[in-house]
Amino acid sequence: MLSELLQFLFSGLTVGAMYALAAVGFSLIYSASGVINFAQGEFIMLGGMSAALLVQAGVPLPLAIALAVLAAAVAGLIVEKLAIEPAGNSEVVTLVIITIGASLTLRGLAEVFLGKGNHALPAFSGEEPIAILGATLMPQSLWVMGVTLVVVVALALFFGRTTLGKAVLATSCNKLAAQLVGINTRFILLLAFGLSGALGALGGILVAPMTYTSYDVGIMMGLKGFVAATLGGLGSGVGAIVGGLLLGVVEAMTAGYISSAYKDAMPFVLILLILFFLPQGLFGKKTTDRV
């Protein structure tokens, strides 16, 4: 009983860490620009796919990872520069379609250049399962959670201690005020997108050894990342992490105890519940409209 629960918990936390990284990316972009980046999922896909193909081409794993993360970060920069910046202050519907367009373009390009096949990355430190209280934990899971922890700490330091990090926070609070004190908000936006791309890709790379990756995993990943971000509260970094982990665990529990067919529907049921009853998420702030 316990071992079963632990098993689901482990797998939930593992995939939850990926959702958490995606969710941080969503929150970052939403905070800095008010845009929901539907292309976020494609960054995740790009990370996993690029790394897998680079490794297959003979590139050593660490270098492949670095290059893949870089590639996704660049993709993020391009999306911001070519799709978001020209859109200016468009209506929400317009922005939604633009980022969906970006998502399709990225997916289509992956289809053309990276092929339609399924790929997997080799596990970072072998495939020997570790036994804990009757449940098995893959070493890769430790990598996922460990790296995510490091990333979270690094981000906290970045936003809390560095001037640039604080500039990002300032922009997300009040763009105009940030501009007035000399912050180059355009650069901040680029940074946000680039960083989100990198984070998403990292998440995708970390779980790629355990789940197959292919050119079309982006949509679901992105949507679930968004659910996680909303669960935790759009714009809250802590919320994004908690939301991601929570989502992963709930999904795993659903797959284990209820039905694996509907495990993919659970995030969307969750988001409806959250939006109905707690729209600001677990850690978000309640807002009132001033008239």
Next chain:
Amino acid sequence: MLQVRNLSKTFGGVKAVQDVSFTVRAGTIHAVIGPNGAGKTTLFNLITGIYTPTSGEILFDDAPAGGESPDRLARRGMSRTFQNLQVCMNMSAIENVMVGAHLRLGSSLLAGLFRLPGLAKADAECRDEAARLMDFVGVGQYRDTHASQMSYGALKRLEIARALAAKPKLLLLDEPAAGLNHTETGEIEALIRKIADSGITVVLVEHDMKLVMNLSDHILVLDYGRKLAEGTAAEIRDNPDVIAAYLGASA
């Protein structure tokens, strides 16, 4: 017409309105003044149902009105304009005014899908009425102009026309002269006088002291969410507390 008793509104830790009481008699022009942040717009939002009071009561036409929704209050004869201009920029000027008359027309979605002859006739009448209102407030020349093409001053008057289209008993104007120049303010003053003369009770929030002193039968002064003073224009002008808090040299 309007009675406010011990009204309070707290947002988190901020006491926006504290224990305010006053009465507005029918057919008068009543002004609410006070420094920025005194709680004037919050008071308006409480009266018009946009905020729910934390405590206290509001009586409109002798019936409870605290916490009612804005559209229900509109049905009871309350109408208002907004400090930061809430005009529908996606419609033409006359359509904006016709929206104000919504309550007096058949509003079912289903009826709208079929072009029933009764509806068409009522609509044409509504359009004529709206045109007359636009003339009344002084923007008659913009009848078919798109709202996005109109000047700020014209839009402010258009909003008043929309508020009047509902044939209200009580009209609340939130800073009707904000952003207007000297001439335009004079025109607004004349318009408000015309509206009051037609029998509508007017309550206005305003910063322009000349306008307030010229028009008001009764003035309420707020400061830090509390009632500071209440009285006629002459009484308020000479009130030392008011002068100290607010009027200063501009009396």
Next chain:
Amino acid sequence: MTMKPTTRGFLFLAFVLAVLPLALPNAYYYDLAIRIAINASIAVGLNLLIGYTGQISLGHAGFFGIGAYASAILTSRYGWPSGVALIAGAAATALLAFAVARPILKLKGHYLAMATLGLGIILSMLIVNETDFTGGPDGMPVDAFSLFGWQITGEQTWYAVVAVMLLLVTRAALNLIDAPAGRALQAIHGSEIAARVAGIDTTSFKVRVFVLSAVVASVMGSVTAHYVGFLTPGAAGFFHSIELVTMVVLGGMASVFGSILGAVVLTLLPQLLSAFEGWETVVFGLILMLTMIFLPRGIVPTLRLKFAGRAA
């Protein structure tokens, strides 16, 4: 007597629909025309929600799916009469839409987008997973539509049916826009708070227009199921929802004829894209981005502004 531009547009549409069959050489073109007409009807309904009332729905294909699968399952598995099945599907859609509308439409902007998205995906997953009823990912066949023993088969009959439906939907939408209810919807978009103080029960209106557009999608879903004769879960999928929204946004928000134009473009697009073998997704994505950046208002309103500028 001068005619209103919308009346002129409507008569032009009727004329085009009546005359079009003469220009259609074979079944393939008829099929295209029928699909365009179906999409156009859905788009007009959806535009009332998105363009006029200023809401979003990224899950409308879910409603389409309910109508489609209700008709398919009730007629082909349970032998219900087609007309009754269609009405049942529409009723089920109306009930569901009504039930979720109030909580969903309290949300705004991105939150509303996500909620409708979530709803659409849940519906789509239900359809995929309940294989016993729906045939799952492989789809299911659908009997022909029969009314009092007379079956609707053949492109020409179907064309006439969907053309008439399109005219009805368009006429109803045009009527609505000129009516007080239509103005109320636009006011909700323009300034919801102003609409409320004018006495409009904005929540009620939003719910009603949401249900209306959902029912239109559902009926068209039923029609499509019978016309094609075969149904797959993609009909309720996320991609289909995006296509529908794009028709509205591309053709022109708050423009009935814009929606029809959007439907024309989006339905013909895959045919044109097949020339870019393998690159369809990329090109589609690029088109979406470029049109939204350069024509944010959509095609028809942008053109209208251009011509108005010249006439002034």
